[in-house]
Amino acid sequence: MNFFLRRQHPLSPPSPGVDVLERARLAVAGARPGDGDALEELIAALLQVGSAGNLEDSFEALRALTGRPALLLRLDTFVRQESAYSTRPAPSLAEADPVALVLAASQADGRIRERAVRRMLNRPRPELMPFVVLRTSDWVPQVREAACAGLAVLLHENPLLATSATVRTALLINRRRRGAFARGQLLVPLLADSDTALTGRLLTAPEPAVRRFVLDTTAHRFGIRHLAALAESDPDRQVRARAAEAATRQAVWTDQAELLRRLARSRHAEVRITALTGLMRTGSPQNVAQYLDDPSALIRALAREAARRTGTDPLAYYRTTVRAAEPAAGAVAGLAETGSRADGPLLTALLDNPVPQIRVHALRALRSLDVVPMPRVTALLRDGSTAVVKEAATTLAPSAPHLPADLLWDMLTDPQRSAVRRAGYRLSSRHDPLTALRAALVVSGDTHPRLVAQGKTDATTQIRNLAPHPWRTRPIPSLDASPAQSAELLALAEQRRTELTENVLRLLRDALRPGPAPMPGGTVGGGEARKPAA
Structure with a gap:
């Protein structure tokens, strides 16, 4: 498809009840970088705004587009590729x-690109600057040098x-081969910004990458209170970590232990660890020792x-x-990090704790110390907390072949x-392969979409692995199914006909057919060559 080749007719009018600017906004919001049709719709919507003759609407549409820089880069590539094969006259810059x-x-x-760049430079607007930045990595020297x-001149005159x-x-x-210039030029106005x-x-930009860039460049110029507030409030983890590091550095230099203790009480672990490290450097280990049961493993260490x-x-x-009536989850994890197998009874007792998070951490601790009480953990497979059930299954996974089959089938059919x-x-x-295949076929008909998808994928893979292929060197797994078990598997597979393909069903019938299954290279299950018929 070629947008510029197909668009020889006047632009289609917008949908009734939707003005051209709103159509452009919707096109920007709904466009995906890899969707060519969506990019064509975006171009049509932008041109519709431009043809309306309202400059403010055009700049507003460009602001919406530049608000998604990744889409802007993909649109730039799309326009270049499509216009390379177009017979339409070049757009007028008049x-x-x-x-x-x-x-x-x-x-x-x-x-054309060079003339467009020079026009944008002659009429500088903030909305046009991202497009100038794009051309600073252009592969044509004349375009790149002009941009x-x-x-450089525009940023010097108007930062x-x-x-x-x-x-x-x-x-x-x-990230591009010739793309470092624009980033380097943006450092100049930031470093020269005397009034900040x-x-x-x-620093209030919605994109976290912009805030990180500013902090990496100018954090030393902000006051310690401003940095501390940013470390406690910014939604981006990396911005919080950068601000906390800069604030802690200043606090250590100026011996402001109270501000460090304030940051150490933050709900964000990356802020707490930085502040606590600062307290250690100021010679206040007694303030840090209070965090032995912190949720963060790094802070506990x-x-x-x-x-x-x-x-x-x-x-x-x-x-x-951990013997307390309401132990902290961090203390349970800390005991697992420092304790031994002798602490198994302490941790096992926590499996009766009414707080689900404590039971989860107790299971993790028992698993890390390799002291898993099988009957006690097995009972948690029916726990009222979803997190506990998931953690109990993770803990029992290495011992799964030793679990009662009836328990697993009851769990698979829990209504x-x-x-x-x-x-x-x-x-x-x-x-074993027979149980695994049966379980996959059972959950392929589950009501939970994730279970259905997983069961369908696993059943298809397992059945295909049962088929012999001349190029496959690994041994074919044996189901060792009795006639009754084979009939049950085939019945389950027939019920899942809509999830499995006919080819997969045929492979399963062949694998369950009585007689020695052929092996790769013309061998049978015993590994010896099949003898020709008499």
């Missing part, structure tokens, strides 16, 4: 339509042209080192804490809870 201008900057003809020189969309586009093309107007605006420096035995602390059926299938699939 009119003032910014939509036509930015689409011309993506044309396959380098001379690079113009970008506020570096919008969040411009920065994000520069960060994306920085630009950096402050970019740091707290254990601090506890040793203060003369506290972490193992004794954990053993005492109420899909979590129990998923756990039963996970354990059944670790049994």
Whole structure:
């Protein structure tokens, strides 16, 4: 399909009740980088806005487009590829339509791109800057040099042209072979921003990558209170970690232990670990030792080192804490990290704790110490908590072949809870090939879509592995099914005819047919060559 070849007719009017700008916004929101039809619809919607003659609407449509820089890069490639084979005349750059201008900057003809870039540089607007940034990585030297020189001059004259969309586009093309220039040029206005107007605006950008870039560049210029507030409130984990590191560095240099203790109480682990490391550096291990039962494993390790420096035995602390009526989940995990098999009874007693999260951590601790009480953990396969059922199945997975078959079949057919059926299938699939195939066929008819998909995939794979192929060197698994079991498998497979293909059903019938199954290379199950008939 060729958009530029097909669009010889006037643009189609927008849908009734939807103005051209709203159509463009919807096209941007619904477009996917790999969907050519959606990109054609996006181009048509943008051109519709441009042809309406309202400059503010055109710039608003471009703002919506540049708000998705990854889509912008894909649209640039799409326009270039499609226009390379078009017989349509090149777009005119005489009119003032910014939509036509930015689409011309993506044309396959380098001379058109160069003229479009120069037009954008002569009429600089924040909405046009991402398109100039794109051309700084152009493969044609004349286009690239014009865009690079113009970008440097514009950012020097007006640093506020570096919008969040411009920065994000520069960060994306920085991965390209000739894409490092724009990112380097954006460092200049950030470092020269004496009143922090630009950096402050970019720190509120919706794209986390922009905020990370600003912090990596100018974190040293922000006050410690601002950085601490950013570390506690930003929704992006990496931004919080960068801000916390910068705030902690300043707090250590200026001996502000109170601010470090405040950050150490943050609900974000990446902020707490940075603040606690700062407290250790300021010589306050007693403040760090209080976090022995923190949910984060890294913080617990740091707290254990601090506890040793203060003369506290972490193992004794954990053993005492887990005996409490309401032990912390971090203490249970800490006992697993520092304890031994002798702590198995302590952890087993926690399997009766009314808090599901404590039971989950107790199961993990028993598994890590290799002291799994099989009967007690097996009973948790029917626990009221989905998380506990899943963790119990994970704990019992290595011992799944030794579990009672009746228990697993009851779990597979549980009428109420899909979590129990998923756990039963996970354990059944670790049994012998016959049990695993039967379980896959059973869950292929489940009401849970994920179980159905998993069962269908596993059943198809297992049945195909039963078929001999001359090029397969590994031995074919044997089902060792009795006539009654074979009949049951075939009946189940017939019930799943809509999920399995006819070819898969035929392979299963052949595998269950009485007599020695042929092996690759013309051999039978015993490995000896089949003798010709007399």
